[in-house]
Amino acid sequence: MKKQTGSKLVSAWKNDFPLLKKSKSLHYLDAAATTQKPKLVMDAVKEFQTKSNANIHRGVYRLAENATAEYEYIRDMIHQFIGANSVHEIVFTSGTTMAMNLLAESWGKKNLSAGDEIILTAMEHHAVIVPWTELARQLDVKVRIIPLTDKGLLDMKEYENALNKKTKAVIMTAMSNVLGSVVDLKKIGEAAHRVDAKVFIDGAQYIAHRNINVSKLPIDGLVFSGHKVYGNFGAGVLWVKLDTLEMMPRYMGGGAMISRVTWDHIDYREVPYRFEAGTPNISGVISMGAGVKYLKAAWKSGAKQHEEALLKELLSKLSADKDITIYGPASLKDRGPIVSFNVGNIHPHDLASILDQHNVAIRAGHHCTMPLHSSLGVPATARASLAVWNESRDIDSLIKGINAAKAILMR
């Protein structure tokens, strides 16, 4: 539901967020770093702690049974949200980074050996680059890095050329946290499966803005974090196709993931429990479930269209300024609402500091993509990203702040 007064977009969801209600003058344009939390999510955590707080999978008493049921209900809800075939394909982790490390350590170490190849892209986040390139170095596996076109999109020709019978896995982001660039998951997966390579997708940004139906896509794994879909920090999801997940050895060891322990031998549990050692971040998972519930409801009432209309406005206003360089694709269908840019030769840190004085929160730096920034030829960029609470006023304040920075630093 977007109301338009003149050409100004207003958010129907802004008042759902206590922090934004409290700080009325704040223009928070950093959803890609973390989302603000709706009251619904805060209430869900409070309710859990008031009515059902207990450890899960262990107790026989009713309180523990309730806690377990609520936790497993979220697992069911998430599997439906992403279109997974089975609830057993959902592993709860502490976030995207842990999920990626789990994949590399568990699947990677078992299935990769010297002479094999893996494919990454030039726009990957350190959470992908660090575990997979270090593993590749350890195992003498070749890493092929797919470049971007000058439009900021993945170069599909180069991707298809890079695939060969030695390729064992393709690991890439579905939506870049810097450029906003989106990849065609169907095309990516089909090409990879033709050479029997697995496809593991970093969905951290994608999941908050676009639908995904993993059982209908030729992909084998997906990771994302709760705090980017309106939940609290510290919880995330690893989805892996069942037959692949079942063959993966354990990651962390401890309680809850074993079926029998003696001094001489350990029997591990079935999936997904094999990958959930120790007491999980139960309230984090509860909040992630509430966040996803909120997002689904927002989508039902037009949030996707609202974000897209705002993105169009943001791109249009930034590109009207000839001193501003926008990185990433220009076309709306090829990108999500994440826009990185530079203003003249103003250092992004200075821009962000001045914007802060105008109550505009943007991100400045390399956004955990140092190799990408290297290839863009800049040490850092400024980044504005959108979510359901954003409005035209936020974009207007961003532009005002940019002009103020230019007045001070581009005399």
Place this chain on the structure above:
Amino acid sequence: MNIYQENILDHYQHPRHAGKLKKQSHSSDVKNDLCGDDLQFELLIDKGVVKDAAFTGIGCVISKSAADILIDEIIGKKVSEVKKLTSDDLVKMLGIPISPTRLKCALISLEGVSKAI
């Protein structure tokens, strides 16, 4: 209080000590990989005194103005005195309230000068 005060901007836009020295005895290179600041320092030290100093490189307003202000301060000083300079001293020299994140930008100059001597 604004960190982009006139004196800070003045040192950033009209630095007194930007460029290379004709003669130098000590030099260093410091990088802040987190944001891309990359500064090079040159010092001319004679009989234990800093006779001249200069800097080049890329950086944000804080890092470059801090470099200029610090060099202003150390020229004519004994090396032993320069070695005693702390981050608190540098913050006082700048005279602006710096947040913990931007503090790294300012301190890169102190690191550069210390590394050179």
